[in-house]
Amino acid sequence: MILEARDKPILAMLEWIRVRLMTKQYKKMKGIAKYTRKVCPNLQDKxxxxxxxxxxxxATPAGSFMYxxxxxxxxxxxxxxxxxxxCRIWDLTRLPCKHGIFAIVKNLEKVENYVHPCYLKETFVETYKEIIQxxxxxxxxxxxNQPAPVAPHAYKPPGKPPKQRK
Structure with a gap:
């Protein structure tokens, strides 16, 4: 995102980045406010x-919660x-794997109740609730009354610069 701002002076570059982040955060905040489900949209699709x-x-039950x-x-x-x-996929991603989903459905429960809280809509809203002023x-x-900052002196070693070929 910041590649477009690299050629700008430092203050203009920082302002450009701040404005982009401010608008991106506002769009995310407004977009998730319209969403009605419990799990974030991309994870719901997954x-x-x-x-x-x-x-x-x-699935064969081995206990009340073991399959x-x-x-x-x-x-x-x-x-x-x-x-x-x-299969350890559930441990790594904190999302139920296909085996876990089948066991959850067999147990007559909702898959959304077994998703880690970091994937829930409330967490997303909490993340984007602060605004960039x-x-x-x-x-x-x-x-x-301070002196203006001065750029550091660029040292150039004497002699011909080395070739940079592979």
């Missing part, structure tokens, strides 16, 4: 895809109480 992939599985999930080729143990599966223009800045 969960729907995993639900579709879990169709060929079958053996298999499809003939692979077999996994899903523990809904610990939110874990033996607008600033007044450079003409309204307070004058101070």
């Amino acid at each position: 969960l729907e895809k995993l639900k579709h992939e879990s169709i060929p599985f079958s 053996k999930v298999d499809n003939g080729c692979e077999r996994h143990v899903v523990d809904l109480a610990r939110k874990a599966c033996s 607008p600033m007044s223009g450079q003409s309204e800045w307070v004058e101070i």
